[in-house]
Amino acid sequence: MEHVTFQVERGTIFTILGGSGCGKSSLLRYLIGLEQPGAGRIDIDGVGEPHRYEGVPPFGVLFQSGALFSSMTLAENLALPLSAWTPVRGPTARELVHSKLDLVGLGAFGEHLPGEISGGMKKRAGIARALMLEPNLLFFDEPSAGLDPISAIELDQLIITLSRDLGITIVIVTHELPSIFLVADYCIVLDKAAKGIVARGDPRKLRDASEIPFVHNFFTRSSPTASTKSGRVSQWPSRKATRDLASSS
Amino acid sequence: MSVTVRVDREGDHASLAPTGPFDLAHATAVSRAVEASEARLSGCVLIDVDLAQLDRIDGAGAVLLARLLDRLDAEGRAGCVVKGDNLEAARLIALYRERRVDRPAPQTLPMSPLARIGAFASELPGKANEALDFCGRCGVALPKTAASPSSVDWRSLPRLMQEIGADALLVTSAANLLVGIIIAFLGVSQLGRFGAVAYVPELVVVAHLRELGPLVTAIVVAGRSGAGLASEIATMKVSEEIDALRSMGFDPVRWLVVPRCLALAITLPLLTWVGDALALIGGLVATSVIAHITTRAYIQATVNAITVEHFLAGLVKSPFLGLAIGLIACGQGLLARGGAAAVGARTTTAVVLAIFSVIVMSALFTFFFALMGI
Numbered sequence A: 001m002e003h004v005t006f007q008v009e010r011g012t013i014f015t016i017l018g019g020s021g022c023g024k025s026s027l028l029r030y031l032i033g034l035e036q037p038g039a040g041r042i043d044i045d046g047v048g049e050p051h052r053y054e055g056v057p058p059f060g061v062l063f064q065s066g067a068l069f070s071s072m073t074l075a076e077n078l079a080l081p082l083s084a085w086t087p088v089r090g091p092t093a094r095e096l097v098h099s100k101l102d103l104v105g106l107g108a109f110g111e112h113l114p115g116e117i118s119g120g121m122k123k124r125a126g127i128a129r130a131l132m133l134e135p136n137l138l139f140f141d142e143p144s145a146g147l148d149p150i151s152a153i154e155l156d157q158l159i160i161t162l163s164r165d166l167g168i169t170i171v172i173v174t175h176e177l178p179s180i181f182l183v184a185d186y187c188i189v190l191d192k193a194a195k196g197i198v199a200r201g202d203p204r205k206l207r208d209a210s211e212i213p214f215v216h217n218f219f220t221r222s223s224p225t226a227s228t229k230s231g232r233v234s235q236w237p238s239r240k241a242t243r244d245l246a247s248s249s
Numbered sequence B: 001m002s003v004t005v006r007v008d009r010e011g012d013h014a015s016l017a018p019t020g021p022f023d024l025a026h027a028t029a030v031s032r033a034v035e036a037s038e039a040r041l042s043g044c045v046l047i048d049v050d051l052a053q054l055d056r057i058d059g060a061g062a063v064l065l066a067r068l069l070d071r072l073d074a075e076g077r078a079g080c081v082v083k084g085d086n087l088e089a090a091r092l093i094a095l096y097r098e099r100r101v102d103r104p105a106p107q108t109l110p111m112s113p114l115a116r117i118g119a120f121a122s123e124l125p126g127k128a129n130e131a132l133d134f135c136g137r138c139g140v141a142l143p144k145t146a147a148s149p150s151s152v153d154w155r156s157l158p159r160l161m162q163e164i165g166a167d168a169l170l171v172t173s174a175a176n177l178l179v180g181i182i183i184a185f186l187g188v189s190q191l192g193r194f195g196a197v198a199y200v201p202e203l204v205v206v207a208h209l210r211e212l213g214p215l216v217t218a219i220v221v222a223g224r225s226g227a228g229l230a231s232e233i234a235t236m237k238v239s240e241e242i243d244a245l246r247s248m249g250f251d252p253v254r255w256l257v258v259p260r261c262l263a264l265a266i267t268l269p270l271l272t273w274v275g276d277a278l279a280l281i282g283g284l285v286a287t288s289v290i291a292h293i294t295t296r297a298y299i300q301a302t303v304n305a306i307t308v309e310h311f312l313a314g315l316v317k318s319p320f321l322g323l324a325i326g327l328i329a330c331g332q333g334l335l336a337r338g339g340a341a342a343v344g345a346r347t348t349t350a351v352v353l354a355i356f357s358v359i360v361m362s363a364l365f366t367f368f369f370a371l372m373g374i
Helices: A024-031 A074-085 A090-103 A119-131 A149-166 A177-183 A203-209 A213-220 A239-248 B024-039 B059-074 B087-098 B113-147 B156-164 B166-194 B197-238 B241-247 B252-290 B295-305 B308-334 B340-372
Strands: A013-018 A059-062 A137-141 A169-173 A186-191 A196-201 A225-228 A231-234 B004-010 B013-022 B046-050 B054-057 B078-082
Touching: A013 A024, A013 A149, A013 A177, A024 A137, A024 A169, A059 A119, A074 A090, A074 A119, A090 A119, A090 B024, A090 B059, A090 B087, A119 A137, A119 A149, A149 A169, A149 A177, A149 B087, A169 A177, A177 A203, A186 A203, A186 A213, A196 A203, A196 A213, A203 A213, B004 B024, B013 B024, B013 B059, B024 B059, B046 B059, B054 B059, B054 B087, B059 B078, B059 B087, B078 B087, B113 B252, B113 B308, B156 B166, B156 B197, B156 B252, B166 B197, B166 B252, B197 B241, B197 B252, B197 B295, B197 B308, B197 B340, B241 B252, B252 B295, B252 B308, B308 B340
Parallel strands: A013 A169, A013 A186, A059 A137, A137 A169, B013 B046, B013 B054, B046 B078
Antiparallel strands: A186 A196, A225 A231, B004 B013
8 A cells, every 4th residue: 555645533433445455454453553554654643653652552443353352251351451451440340341241232241251152242242342441433343244234234333323422433444335334424445456545535425426437336346226317326224214223222 | 630429418309419530540439439429328319410510521430420320210219410511421321321231140159179079070971972972983984984085185194294293303302312311321320230231221222112212202292293283173173164174074083183193193103213213322322421331332232132022012002102192182172162262271181181191001001011921
């Protein structure tokens, strides 16, 4: 990647899109400080350059598999960042852990091991762990990957809830079009051939109006759109409808 | 700014005013302040929580206030949030109250030592059953392998022999060389008291070729390759690769276990043979250095001491020891369930069982040879 410049507005859901091998995951690793880019600069408000940051992690990360520690129960997984970075112990820590499990709908599964729950539940537990240090910024790596459609929609609803009710800024790396259209406020599209960003904006507008062939193909290749005389008509539910669904749940 | 919850009472009506930073960094102080304020609410039935003076709030602070309101509700008292201008705090508290799930009290009764012994004993038949089941499946796999050679991953055999045999040569050779030196040192120090240093070469030959050569080599291979095989197969099990093999019609025992056991049964005698040679060299070096015996005399005595019985008594054991290591390592790997922790646990168990079993088998062979007069 050579041409990647973007800014994420506070409180929005921002998605990084692109086909396989375009550098999405590498970009995420730079953003969360696991690797340092060869050139350029990343500046996260209040953090500075993430790879230089030391101390309490200022953002949470949900890895693709959930990345829960298999030898620990869900509650122990969640308690880990608390014990590492805060003096909170005992009943208060347990209360905070269970409140986060409740928040993601896993209140009854605190004593379960990760091996005993489904893939979607593992991802939700991963989100709960990422929330333990009360970050204002969350990064998600392919959150819907490997999930059945119902679990994927539930996860999307949870992401919308986190953004709307907790005011958390969310950055998602994904290529799951249904998720993108449901949750994203803004997106950038990476292209391997262009070595960088080829389009940016509201994903629904890009799908319906982009003149760039790569972007048009990217959004319509697997999108259930129907062509009419008046233009392409989306069959995805609207963002408002999804948010209404999330609030009703 | 300090964290406090001010309580103003007027008859059965109380007003709580949280002040200061109600966030994760101050969660312990918030918890104490909330508990202290709760203790002063006895007799109050109407309780307002005024959020106007909150300096800061995040999820942690909101949870602790939400749980206070939950407890008040549970006691039949009317807790009410006065939002003031702090809509964010009110929204957070409402969110954590909405999402709360009642949990049954955790059962944390510790097991008594007697109960642990009982639990362990009750698991033994199941474990024995699993081991017998695995041995039975391996026994059934052999004739099936002969009938259908393509059901075995023969292409992996050279790689496995390289990893289990050639890559382990250095460490097994070093171990055997040192054991030869140790036997020679002991022989010189003990037999020398009776003027019988001339018998040291025979001691090294008999002790190492018959017993210690196969045993030391097998223990090193059990620790090295046994752990590797167990963790490899356990990882395949927990990552559903074994299930994938089954779903494609492969028998994991024939596809995975047979080539690994075969590689061990072939390479262990070779490693033992090289180890025997190095142990004899170690004995020669040690004896030459500390005893007045010439190299020529030592070699002559060694050659005279080596018999077909001594040589074969050791080498005959090796394939069986290799087979035991392979079966235990692969069997433990296939029993793995769960995640990364299960891989580690099964690997540890495999190494311990493999080392113990090669010692037991070696002893049984010695007992059998003694009975047969070999």
